[in-house]
Amino acid sequence: MLYGRGTERAAVDRLLAAAGGGRAGALVLRGEPGIGKSALLDAAAEAAAGWRVLRAAGVESEARLPHAVLSQLLAPALGELDGLPGPQRAALERTLGLADGPAGDRLLVGLAVLTLLGDLAERQPVLALVDDLQWADPESAAVLRLAARRLGAERVALLLATREDDGPDPAGLPDLRIGPLAEPDAAALLHHLAPELPDPARVLAAAAGNPLALRELPHGADTGALPPAGRLRLAYHGQVSRLPGRTQRWLLLAALEETGALEVLLRAAAESGLDAADLAPAEEQGLLKVDLTAGRVAFRHPLLRSAVADRAPLVDRLAAHRALAAAHGPAEPLRRAWHRALAATGRDADAAGELAAAAGAAAARGGHTGASAAYERAARLSPDPDLARRWTVEAVEAALEAGEVDRAERLALAADRPDADPVTRAHLLFARGVAEFWRGEHGPAHRRLTEAAALVADPHPGPAARVLVQAVHVAWYDGLPAVRDTLTALTALPLPADDPLEPVVRYLAAALGPLAGEPEQEQGSDAGPAGAGGTGAGRVGAGRAGVGGPTLPEAERAARAAGAAVPVDLALACGAGLVPGHDAEVLDLARRLVREGREAGAFGTLPTLLFFLAEAELFDGRPGLAADHAAEALGLARDTGQPLWTGQLHGFLAYLSAVRGDGDPCREQAAAAFARGGAGAPWARWALGVLDLGAGRAEDAFGQLAALTGGPHAHHVSAVRAVPDLVEAAVRLRREERTAGPLAGFERWAARADRPWARALVHRCHALLAPDELAEDRYLAALAEHAEQPRPWEQARTELLYGEWLRRGRRKAEARAPLRSAEQAFRRLGAGPWAERARLELDATGGPAAAGPDRTVAGLTPQESQIVRLAAQGLSNREIAAQLFLSARTVGHHLYKAYPKLGVGSRTELAGVLPALS
Secondary structure, three states, X not given: OOOOOHHHHXXXXXXXXXXXXXXXXXXXXXXXOOOOXXXXXXXXXXXXXOOEEEEEXXXXXXXXXXXXXXXXXXXXXXXXXXXXXXXXXXXXHHHOOOOOOOOOOHHHHHHHHHHHHHHHHXXXXXXXXXXXXXXXXXXXXXXXXHHHHOXXXXXXXXXXXXXXXXXXXXXXXXXXXXXXXXXXXXXXXXXXXXOOOOOHHHHHHHHOOOHHHHHHHHHOOOOOOOOHHHHHHHHHHHHHHOOOHHHHHHHHHHHXXXXXXXXXXXXXXXXXXXXXXXXXXXXXXXXEEXXXXXXXXXXXXXXXXXXXXXXXXXXXXXXXXXXXXXXXXXXXXXXXXXXXXXXXXXXXXXXXXXXXXXXXXXXXXXXXXXXXXXXXXHHHHOOOXXXXXXXXXXXXXXXXXXXXXXXXXXXXXXXXXXXXXHHHHHHHHHHHHHHHHHOOOHHHHHHHHHHHHHHHOXXXXXXXXXXXXXXXXXXXHHOHHXXXXXXXXXXXXXXXXXXXXXXXXXXXXXXXXXXHHHHHOOOXXXXXXXXXXXXOHHHHOOOOOXXXXXXXXXXXXXXXXXXXXXXXXXXXXXXXXXXXXXXXXXXXXXXXXXXXXXHHOOOOOHHHHHHHHHHHHHHOOOHHHHHHHHHHHHHHHHHOOOHHHHHHHHHHHHHHHHHHOXXXXXXXXXXXXXXXXXXXXXXXXXXXXXXXXXXXXXXXXXXXXXXXXXXXXXXXXXXXXXXXXXXXXXXXXXXXXHHHHHHHHHHHHHHHHOOHHHHHHHHHHHHHHOOHHHHHHHHHHHHHHHHHXXXXXXXXXXXXXHHHXXXXXXXXXXXXXXXXXXXXXXXXXXXXXXXXXXXXXXHHHOOOOOOOOOOOOOOOOHHHHHHHHHHHXXXXXXXXXXXXOOOHHXXXXXXXXXXXXXXXXXXXXXXXXXXXHO
């Protein structure tokens, strides 16, 4: 029976009611030990009559064992795995140790859990309860958090209980703080528990509204002014101390055994010379309960377990760990190895070797956090310095795989010694560089990575190339000199012709080398960076790249033929293709890599690939598709903990809002990009500049665009392509002279790109700057190039400017055609302010407004748009769910909501809306 807790019970009831009606949800209960979180979970389980209830709890000593809580939660449902899609089932089975093979990606495992819960909920609502989440292993906590954030239209409720100051934090989920009981409720509970208590006021004051303290303190000694948790520990110490010595030893075994498995504990007790009768006094006092049906031993409260372990003398703890190591069989190698390691009193080669072997097996199942801790302990135990260094490197790399970059950096920093062998030092320096990159410390990260590559360049050019490819990415945010130096080192590596990275390296040098060498060229020179006698880029690409490098399709084909790890090995080349304006090639490759990334479960790389795809779709004139891809990428970047791409995507989404004229969303997204460091700042500045330009705020637009095109990120894709906007803003302010440097650089870039759309933008810029007698030829030349390679956004911008110029020249009749075409294109693109500007100009000519597009689609969310598009292509709900990491029921729910917005009544009619969606 719960006393009080009306607010808390109402919140839980709302969660259950919503889930029962098909609106899944999650709730995190937070509070101090003993405050009643477990009681609320029990009450939820009782309220969920007729539901499928799955339950698990974290155990303090089990937090280093990968997927322990997930295994416990899903154990009753393992017979349902056959219904999962093949890749999801395989990933989950390998993760839980039910099948051999490499671990599945964390996101794929989370999707498998989400699909499994959705399948179970098709038969009856599901309530998943996890207690003591602060002691859950990080792998389980991450999977549960991921699944919870993607719950949609399933009949699933997830209720988590955790302390406020310890362990994995389920950030991003709604939470409820559980406070002390009100005084009347505390008094009523105490009277129920101890009706004959002579001095209830003393206990009420000491318990301070903590229900567990109200239960335990009447049986303990006076504990002074300690807080409730401290009083409880002392009370438990007193209760345990009064037990027989053999019973205390039995309790210690139970406290140190993570699973509570009765079979294991009985074997460990026999190893210690104990038997089941020795446990009876503790059972009689209710300190723990033995469930013969489940084969489990459970303490009355986790604090009691901790108190038993804390108070035991060292000699008893060592003996207990030895007994537990002997009791665990070969089916639990990691638990056995950990107990053996914890029983060691000094360097122990055998214990270290066993723990390292178990760590390798855990890493193979995706338990990288637990594997890292095990490798670290094995290194400390090993008497062999070489093995210790090797296992430290393994600990560092496992931490990186787990996304624990701060821990990886700490381990690497502690292990980095000048006398270490070059390969070891390279691994450690790489980890430190990655951590610095994630924090936005681009200069130090770049130096660290290039130093790591230099250590192994001669004996191991292939691995060194992979490090330097990463360093190119880091250098991009550090500045052009760093890009140039990295490309020089990369192209100097003696890669064999059959190395998969060799064509990638040549393409990177061809794509980035001219830009990286540009500062060393004479400003305004027509020779270009690869001209005779040139410096910088000509030197970088000498004999290998430059303008003679492979095209992006050629590099892709050669890399695949040589056995490249796709999509990872091709990701940076894909993005680099946007730098020289190879947009169509990037669009083609990015679509392919995204599809392959989904099929392979390479979800850690998907935010990167989806961002490149979104950029290419935008530049090709499909902002709706770009928004869909960017929104998905942002969700994945959050789920997989990639702050660099989170910032980039906020900046990109700010630009899409700017084009639509959505001021508040644009500014919010831009602020989020700036808050996450420099990576998203260029896109955010371009966004704010375009927003101001579209609204007629030329002064503000010029300020943003000048800072972008003349700042440290002027070489970025967004900054280069913002130059025509800068020119337009400057002309409106009569500051044409301020555009000379950026425009000269843009002309050189457009000449290298050698694409009609790029030449069209150069002609438009010169038309804006030209005197009236020369402007028209430039406008017409721009429109001719646009017609050869249409890009709706840029073409409409040129038509608008040309129409304005014609109207100002009193050629109203001639102005109507380009203005009408511009207005229609802007409306089709959803660029409201620009369409309105074109309409006002058209009104001034006396011409009628443009007819709207044949069919418009409004009001779809990015997720609805993606689902509709895939459904229109003939994919089933389950196939769509697998692609977008949702449940099939959620897909159906979104389709049902989208139909009225589209004006269709069934799935078969969706093909007709595809043109409008695209």
